[in-house]
Amino acid sequence: MIIQCPHCGERVVVKGLGRKPLNIPLKNVYECIRKHRSVAVAANKLGCSQGYIHKVLKDNGQTLREVLKDKIATL
DSSP states (O other), X not given: OEEEOXXXXXXXXXXXXXXXXXXXXXXXXXXXXXXHSOHHHHHHHHTSXXXXXXXXXXXXXXXXXXXXXXXXXXX
């Protein structure tokens, strides 16, 4: 990607902007939540935010309550 330097005004090539996305497998999220029974502890163990865990569950059509009640078959 080519951007304009804010200091000198010349065009500069950069490899990428922003943070790389987390790619934590869904199975790891399920197992960690079931093991620790807490989103906060699971997020800490996985090295992500609590919001990321909720987003992963939502993207896969699951809720925290379903995961904790073991209504979801292990992948």
